Amino acid sequence: MTAPPAGRSPAPVKEPHAMNLFADIRALVVKALTDMTESGVLPGGLDLGNVTVEPPRDPGHGDMATNAAMVLAGPAGARPRDIATALAARLAEDPRIDQAEVAGPGFLNLRLAASVWPDLVRAALTADGFGRSAMGQGAKVNVEYVSTNPTGPVHVGHVRGAVFGDALASLLAYTGHEVTREYYINDGGAQVDTLARSAYLRYLEAHDLSVDWPEGSYPGDYLIEVGEALKSEYGDSLVGKDEGEWLPIVRPFATDRMMDLIRDDLAALGVRHDVFFSEKSLYGTGRIEAAIADLEGKGLIYKGTLEPPKGKIPEDWEPREQTLFRSTEYGDDVDRPIRKSDGAWTYFAPDIAYHYDKIERGFDQLIDVFGADHGGYVKRMKAAVAALSENRVPVDIKLAQIVKLWKDGEPFKMSKRAGTFITLRDLLDQVGPDVTRFHMLTRKNDAPLDFDFDKVLEQSKDNPVFYVQYANARIHSVLRRAREAGIAVDESALAGAVGALEHEAEIGLARKIAEWPRLVEIAARTHEPHRVAFYLYDLASDLHALWNRGNEEPALRFFQEGDAATSQAKIALARAAGVVIGEGLGILGVVPVEEMR
RNA sequence: GGACCGUUAGCUCAGCUGGAUAGAGCGCUGCCCUCCGAAGGCAGAGGCCAGAGGUUCGAAUCCUCUACGGUCCGCCA
Incomplete structure (x- = not known):
């Protein structure tokens, strides 16, 4: 978000709640269904949880579609199209709905009134963080990430998890969670x-x-x-x-x-943590013992001998009695040792104690970000948290898959001896934090990622980082040009100047902007910040498309020479897109640029 | 032997608590532009969603089995 111009009247009053068009229309659908139940059109006791309102795949189907009739047909004992027809009649009474049309197997396609779009643009310009959501209801979430051994500088293999965890934490904070960013220092071994x-x-x-x-x-x-x-x-x-x-x-x-x-x-x-938790602090303080005692009290600790792993028996294998945690009780494949044969704790024991500590600190939800090579620990950690919290605290463990480095068109092999070992510092020196962060989020966390030192710096459409930044720079170039022409382009002036969107390409951009609050919630719910990066690319793509049309059709240009009022109205749309880019990049921890150099 | 992750266009990958004719970029083909609103634009071809069953109004999405690839598998952290 851009700071308000200095020396001006007070900042515009911000709306407390951002407009989420999809949530609003869904609420309208639910209200209509409730009315239908009350008037006897539908039976009582229906579960409306599966009713969705979403953008249709084909824009020709309208602005939104709901599956209500299909979802409810079975439980209500009615035909989908009958429900849809009755629902359509009620929805059409709302001023925001221009047309409700039954289609296909029972979809209800909605065309929104033209007035919805200027309202949306205004909302984006005036909301205090357009897209922010109260979804999390203040739930306390602990996100643990990076947690590298304190034995040297951060190397490139840790970067993906660092960026992922940080962006996920921001995303959850953005959606109404109370987030603690935490680093577990492995200083006990x-x-x-x-x-x-x-x-x-x-x-x-x-x-x-x-x-x-x-x-x-x-x-x-x-x-x-x-x-x-x-x-x-x-x-x-x-x-x-x-x-x-x-x-x-x-x-x-x-x-x-x-x-x-x-x-x-x-x-x-750009990664920071709120809490650095020392593994060592668990030793000699009775904290490991307390956690194990908790499990013992639940009958989950016993002495026993494990079967050798089938198919791959270690050479020095011999049956040995150990102290074991009954993790199979909570979905693990085998019970896990918590003490070595010399009586010392295994690595797992302090890990249990650490998670016990998190639970005791009152978190409603735990998230651990591990490297893919720790995939084998997921089940036992989940088992430990489930046992300790008696299934009250969910823990989600996200694995950051490997990053393949490329340079000069070929795979780049790291070798300590050859001096080609890449540290985070090297990476930042070569490509900078913004490019690094954005690029690390252009894949789902559990899919491998290519990082090509040359391509990530390329200034072309193939490079998502550049493409999104360029869209933002274009928006700011219009703002600069308007200011030079003496046109007010602060958010409140633009909000006051928004007019009807006339062209389909403009409405298309507004529609994409309307998806932002919904996208944010989906990304937060699934713990998948990469969705934000993909969305921003799509949004940028729509903006560029509209911009390019301005080359052919001057009437579509945001800046209209000699016409301040029209310029303001059109720039309002561009700036609304810029607001969303700023919000989105903010979540990813990327600084938006206002000018390409 | 087992567990986890993956398998979607020639390549790299998205795909929403299961929704309509499965999307994007690259590459390919054709047309347009050479304009600082620059660091190209528009259009087109290209798919058995690894395979086989199942669940249901409906499956790339959920379940089972199989194939292929990656990671991991008692005292290491």
Whole structure:
């Protein structure tokens, strides 16, 4: 959204609720059906939940269609077309309905009155966030994403999950959920010891001591400055000491530095979290024990021996009694161990405790974003949450599929040794956060994604990022031109100037704008932010089409030379589209551009 | 052996709690434009929605089986 012009009268009063044309008309249909029940045309007790009002596939069928008659025919014991005919008569009484026509097997096609479209454009211009929805009713949702090990910079493999989780969180916030964005720091396992040992070697190097790098350590350059920092903090007091002495000092020091690094990387991508939750904080504080005790109280913990996995028996397999969580009780395939044979917790145990903590914090809904390689953990996590919350708290686990990198027309292989390992930083340096974010959302989260370093920067129609930004830039170019001609184009002036939309191409664009509030709700309900990206592409496409027609038919141009009133009316439509682009890109975390360079 | 995800136009992919004649971009074919309202436009061809059953007024969408591809599969995180 553009800030109101400085030095002007107060910002226009915003409508508290955005107009959702599809919801409004659906409410009208439901009202008509209720009336029909009351007057005995339909029997009582019908479930109207499956009644939909949606855009018809074929625009020739009108502006909207409802399936009410077909859905209710069975339960009501009536013929679809009879219900549709009766419903049509009632709907036609509403001023917003121009025509209601029974079609096909019992569809009711609705043509809306011409006055609906200027109302819609006005609503888009004056709403406080056109498309915002109260759907979530303030439900508390926890979205956990990124959660990379704090052992180094964020690399490209984590980016998709980061962008996805962030956009999903924004989408849910936009639709009336109370969202907490959370990062689980995996700082409890052996890999942070490895990190600490590697940092210690860098510390020794900072004292000009030569060191051997054992297999499996982290030799990355990013630890050099950690070694330097250790030196300036502790001087040479850690040199030559036993590991038992320096490890408790170096480990938190190094992980804190890594988290700073990660936070900076993510900030550059525009990703931020509200809560950073430390796995380590679960150990030695009784919190894991408390979570396991909860399961134990439900009879879900037992000692037993698992069958070896069929078809792929590990070489060193031997039957062994372990402490197990009865996850099969909640849909998992096998029960899962929560203790290693040496008595220590498995990774799963703190995970259970972490989710227990989320449940205790009172979230109504949990969402975890994992990498695709963690697909095998979905069932057990779901089982744990179901058991701990006694099926009260739903958890949705979204997997971010792999990203295939392309460069110079061929697959780009990453290799640490060849120095072609791509970090988030590299990516941002090369293509920037906006292109990265948008492109990462041009596929469904669970489908593989191609990321071509050359194509994502291409300025052409094939590139969705460019295409949407270009649409916005065109809108702003009209606004600039109008301002230069002394025409007021602030939202309230435009809202006051909206007139009837005359041309089919204009109505088509308005129709697309009307779909926005509906699309937002669908995307939020399905936890699929990519739908927003696809919608924006379609919207941009409609805007470009109208713009191009202006080349042939000057009457369709948004800016009408020497005619301020007509210009305002037409620019109002363009700006309404711009409002939606701004809202949509905002959800995706992409900054709209007002000018192409 | 099992689990999860996927399979839609030549290619890359959308497809709404099950709706009407399954869409977009690229590529292909034809026409138009060379205009800074620039970084092309319009139109067309192209489909057994992997296959087979089932559910129902209606299935790309839900269920079962099969085929193919990817990921994962007791102490790693």
